[in-house]
Structures are given as structure tokens and as C-alpha cells.
Amino acid sequence: MSSIKEIAKYVGISPASVSIYLNDKNSTRVGAKTKSLIDEAVLALNYHKNVFASSLATQESRIIGIIIPTMLPLFQNDYTNTLLSGIQTRLSTFGYSMLFFPSSAKSSIEIVKEQLEKSAGCDGYILFSTGFCTMEQIRKNITEIQKTGRPFVTLNIPSVPERIHQVLIEGLETASGIPFLVSKGHRNIVLLLGRHAGVHARFLKNDYKAYITTAGIEYDENSIIYGEYDAVRAYSAVKEVLNSKPETTAICCMSDIMAAAAIKAVQESGHTVPDDISVIGRNNSLHAMLATPSITTIDLNMHQAGLSAANLLLDAVDGNTAPQKIIISGTLIERDSVAAR
Amino acid sequence: MSSIKEIAKYVGISPASVSIYLNDKNSTRVGAKTKSLIDEAVLALNYHKNVFASSLATQESRIIGIIIPTMLPLFQNDYTNTLLSGIQTRLSTFGYSMLFFPSSAKSSIEIVKEQLEKSAGCDGYILFSTGFCTMEQIRKNITEIQKTGRPFVTLNIPSVPERIHQVLIEGLETASGIPFLVSKGHRNIVLLLGRHAGVHARFLKNDYKAYITTAGIEYDENSIIYGEYDAVRAYSAVKEVLNSKPETTAICCMSDIMAAAAIKAVQESGHTVPDDISVIGRNNSLHAMLATPSITTIDLNMHQAGLSAANLLLDAVDGNTAPQKIIISGTLIERDSVAAR
DNA sequence: AAATATTGATTAAACGGTTAACATATTTTT
DNA sequence: AAAAATATGTTAACCGTTTAATCAATATTT
Known part of the structure; x- marks a missing residue:
């Protein structure tokens, strides 16, 4: 895998110029001829930007961490999947990646801790509730995530006392x-x-x-x-x-x-x-x-809840710090399994 | 968010010692007293390791990129979810995170390109097939991913000609x-x-x-x-x-x-x-x-296929380069919707 | 022709963590 | 008591990318 330095050497210029061009193809700080030489080099050397190095330098990763404090396998639950689908849809349209963390722990708090351990550097987090937790555990989870200092949104966690960004699915309670x-x-x-x-x-x-x-x-x-x-x-x-x-x-x-x-x-x-x-x-x-x-x-309306959570988080990442609480309410769908008495 | 340097300053030692201890709690290169001081500082300063910096230094991220060349919302499809569940289960037990990339593109190849753009630095990739692609597109996707130089596994992509790691779900064809x-x-x-x-x-x-x-x-x-x-x-x-x-x-x-x-x-x-x-x-x-x-x-047996894909990739990440092809076969589950004639 | 802009580059210091190589003090061995 | 081993640290370079601060050459204005 080639680096910016190699591109620079190949073209015969400084790494700075390469970086500048690659981050803004219309930059006036790089000449037309140099630009096409860089393009050529990128193809010739199979250059792919190292996101981690880039994130480190810019202090922004465009990655959102998804914290799901459960020991059950993921992607097996209708509710969670619908939520995730909403989140992904919105994050994706704004160019954000989603990161899911591993965990070997057995308790909700331990899981959150472990997952955060591997996560510093994300631009923000979405914290899922899981039916397993007690209120106390949830509160601890939230303190834990607050310690990261990064913006986050709690999803579907009822009666969170702190003034934090949250999306509530009314029908769940x-x-x-x-x-x-x-x-x-x-x-x-x-x-x-x-x-x-x-x-x-x-x-x-x-x-x-x-x-x-x-x-x-x-x-x-x-x-x-x-x-x-x-x-x-x-x-x-x-x-x-x-x-x-x-x-x-x-x-x-x-x-x-x-x-x-x-x-x-x-x-x-x-x-x-x-x-x-x-x-x-x-x-x-x-x-x-x-x-x-x-x-x-x-x-x-879990899909909508996912969308809203992503919206809220993206706002928070952009520096909008006023805590918001969004409440998603349910709608009855009448079909054929209920009769009057 | 605090850094290793701040921990070091707090304790009054060098950053190196902090790093050494944090990566190996049993290291003999750090004294018992210092160890507990570091522990204290970590709590006091809310230290969380920056994975990106760490990945950069070690050239290993413990993150696997999941490439799904589709423009449909994720987590909405039974097949894909089962596969993902298997993958996640295995990756998680070995401490690997999963990264899902955004994409705004409209064609399969463009999506893969865009996703890889944001991905260099992952330890490996799992490339999904989607029913949409033509064989030619798939082949292009594979060349694209090969260019990263990282190990990868193709999942459920029939008749891949190249000698690469792959898991095939026989029943799908x-x-x-x-x-x-x-x-x-x-x-x-x-x-x-x-x-x-x-x-x-x-x-x-x-x-x-x-x-x-x-x-x-x-x-x-x-x-x-x-x-x-x-x-x-x-x-x-x-x-x-x-x-x-x-x-x-x-x-x-x-x-x-x-x-x-x-x-x-x-x-x-x-x-x-x-x-x-x-x-x-x-x-x-x-x-x-x-x-x-x-x-x-x-x-x-899609769940098993997911497990196998993760296994294969983890092997490849560990340097086992002999390409393997794993074939998962289906099993008939007889219930009540078929009668004899 | 001097003063001012513009264009196209470079330098060097971060970002946060890791690690090989080196250093010093303390124990243990002989 | 000298030599060898062990315990506990430190230094400094590096990972790949970004970016503020400069610089030199050329073009434009007055």
C-alpha cells in the first residue's frame, strides 16, 4: 500500500502538495500539470488514503460508533434491525461510516466500557438500550459514554434524567x-x-x-x-x-x-x-x-426513530449542543386478527 | 479527551511507560507502584485510547471492513442479516470491530470504489455479492479490492475465477x-x-x-x-x-x-x-x-457461511495466504407446505 | 520601474501511540 | 567485592496525513 510520500516522490514534489490536491481537486495551490501527474501516480501506485492517519491529523473521522450493550448476536432482532436501517440510511447520505465493536463481557456496563475502550476517535456515538438493563445500569452506561467527551444520542432509553440528546420510541413503554x-x-x-x-x-x-x-x-x-x-x-x-x-x-x-x-x-x-x-x-x-x-x-415507526437519532447526532457533531428529546409515537395498523366482542 | 502524554505528566513518568503498561498489564518493565499510579490517572483523566493513533503506529487496526455493493438500505434483508450475524459473532469473539461504509454512488463498482476510498487501514475486508451485479462488475469489484493489498474474502460470489479466499453458499445458485x-x-x-x-x-x-x-x-x-x-x-x-x-x-x-x-x-x-x-x-x-x-x-446455512467467512479472513489476516474455497451446502427442512401428488 | 498580487510550491510541526535501543539502579550470583 | 542479572525507566524515531506559515517566481498594477 502506497503512501502520500511515495506519490510525492514519484511525481517529484512535496507530500503537502499531494495532500492539498487530493483533499480539494480544485485547489489553486496546485498547478494543472502537477495535478494530472498526481492523478497518474495515484493510479500507478494504487494509492488509497489511510483514514486513520487522516482522522488523527484532522481530529475528525466521519465514523459513528454504535454501542449495543447486549451479549446476543447482532442483526438477529427485528427491532434493532429496523432501527439500524434508519440510522444507516441517514448516516450514509452524509458520508458517515458505522462502526460496531466487539465485546466479550457479560454485563451491560462491562460491554459499554469494553466497546468504548476500542472506540475513542469516533465522531460520535449512538447508544442503544436493550431490554436487559436495569435503570441503574443504564445510568452508568451513560456516564461512561459521557466521559468520552464526544457527542452521543441515546436511543430508546426511557426516562433518562440527564439533559442529553435522545430519541424515545413512545410506544415501547x-x-x-x-x-x-x-x-x-x-x-x-x-x-x-x-x-x-x-x-x-x-x-x-x-x-x-x-x-x-x-x-x-x-x-x-x-x-x-x-x-x-x-x-x-x-x-x-x-x-x-x-x-x-x-x-x-x-x-x-x-x-x-x-x-x-x-x-x-x-x-x-x-x-x-x-x-x-x-x-x-x-x-x-x-x-x-x-x-x-x-x-x-x-x-x-422504528425506522423513523433511527433516522431521527442519526439526524440528532449529526447535528451534535456539527456543534449544535442544545440537548434535544425527540419522541416517536406509534400508529395502529388495523388488519384481521382482532374482532369486536 | 486525555492522551497518553497527559497521563504520563500526571504520574510524572514518560509516555512510553504508560503505553507499555496499558498494552500489557503484566509487563515487567513497569513497577507495581507506577502501575497503580497509572491506573489512578486513567480514571482521574478519563483516558480512552485513540484507536486511530494506535492503528497507525502498529499498522493493525483490528477493524474489518464490510463491503456491500448495494444502494438499498442495509439491515433490511433476511439473507444479509443472517450472514452478518454469523460474521459479527465470530469477529466479536476475536476482538475485531466491523466497519460499514457509506456510499452515494449508483453502480456496484462505483460503490466499492467509494467504500474502499474510506477504508484503507482496515485489517481486511469481506466483500458481499448482491443479486444486482453482472459477472463483469463483480470481477471489477474484486480487482478493485485486490489493489488495496489487504486480505479479503468474497462471500457468496459464484464462480470467482481468481484464486482468492471465498465462501460459497451452494444452495444460492x-x-x-x-x-x-x-x-x-x-x-x-x-x-x-x-x-x-x-x-x-x-x-x-x-x-x-x-x-x-x-x-x-x-x-x-x-x-x-x-x-x-x-x-x-x-x-x-x-x-x-x-x-x-x-x-x-x-x-x-x-x-x-x-x-x-x-x-x-x-x-x-x-x-x-x-x-x-x-x-x-x-x-x-x-x-x-x-x-x-x-x-x-x-x-x-447462511449463519454458518458468515462464521466461515470470518474464520477465513481472520486466518488470512494472520498471514495464512493459501487461498481457500469453503462451500456451504443447504439442508431441506420438511414442514407442512408440500404434499405429494 | 517599483510596488503589489497571484500562482505554485515547500517546510516543519503537529495528531496520539508504539517500540527498538539504550540507561541506570538494584539484586543476585560467584 | 567484583561480575552478572534483573527491574524499572527513558529517548527518539516512526506510522501517514494535514496545515499554518513561508517562500520564490511570475504577473499585474500604478
């Missing part, structure tokens, strides 16, 4: 399928959550309770079941609850995948969706569209 | 659902392809033709339809073919998403799957498992 099902006349509604622990789970449980009780329905702890955002586990959880609570008329699922699994479970228990049991999903993923019957779901 | 359907007694089989153009499409069409004719079935060009790997388009393509070729008894789909869409189309045309029409998918994604009926599909 909200079991908004519940009031919809209530409005359709349902009174025996099972809530199919993802994780047991973590901030999101707590929010959702509270939310469910509030909705249920204001509707004058008795709250039953056993109406909350868990599917770990996994099709197989959701399937068996639903099968179980169908036995233990046969009065159930609706299932409110925290992901479309779990909703699709729920439908399978309902059907294979000899009932039909939506006539016997209604099912509502979340995320408006392809799964919701393709299921039979197609699934009524809540579009969290 | 093969319409292996066809012989299976034939063996089940089907003779009027529609092939639902993704893209019209590109290498893969050509391979698949040939493959289909070969299977069909050796089975003694007359080849009909109209039996090949296109769904662009998109649920909506696949749905309408299937609806159409059900009209134009009512004798159809089976549909061989090149993705599970298209298979799920096909099932919808079949059902909404008043037929049942698999009794009237059999459907086979590809990729063994969640869609195949969750559809009703669940979809018989071909698992391409």
Missing part, C-alpha cells in the same frame, strides 16, 4: 394494544411480554395494570406471560395460558413474531383467530403482514 | 426445491425468482431448466416469475400466474418471505396449501416457521 382491545369489548386480555426484567418490562406491566383497572377490569398477575421475544417460547407460553385461563378473549403481544406464534398456538388449540381469540402484535414487521390472518399491530 | 417437488410427483412447477438480472438469476434459471427437462417435463418460460424478494410483489406475481397457468400444482420460491406471500395469494385465490398447491421456500427464516401452514424450506 406503552402497552397501547390494551386500550384498543378494551375498546373492542375485550375484558379478559392476556399480555404477552418479552423480557421479565429490565426497565421496559416494568413500564409495560405498570401500563397494563393502569389500563386494566381504569377500565374497571380486575387485575390478575397471571394474565401477564413471557415469551422472550422468541417464537418457540411465546408459542408454549400461549398454549399454557390458554389452559390456565380459558376465559381469555384477547392476547396483546409485544412483538409481531410473538403474535404470529400466539396465533399458531391459538389455532392449534382448536380455536380461531379472531373469532374466538383476538391477537394484536407490535412493530408492523413483515411477520404481521404475512401471517394468516394478517395481524393488527402497532407500528412503532 | 441452485433451485434445489425443484427436484424435491418433482420427487413428490409435481410436474407443473412455477419458479418464483427474486431478481430478473444478475448472476444468481441466470444460474437459477439454468438450474431450473436442467432439472425440469431431465425430469421429462416440458420447459415453459412462463413458469418463471419474479417477486423481487418482496412480499407484495411476490403476492401479485403468484396471483397472476395462478390465473395464467391454472394447471400449476407447486411453487418453488427463492425466499421464505416470498413463499409466505405465495401462500397468502394461493389461499386468497380460493385454494389450499398444500392440498391444491404446494409451496416451498428458502432460507429457513422465522417466516417459514410461523406461516400457516408452516413452510417446507431449504436452510442455506
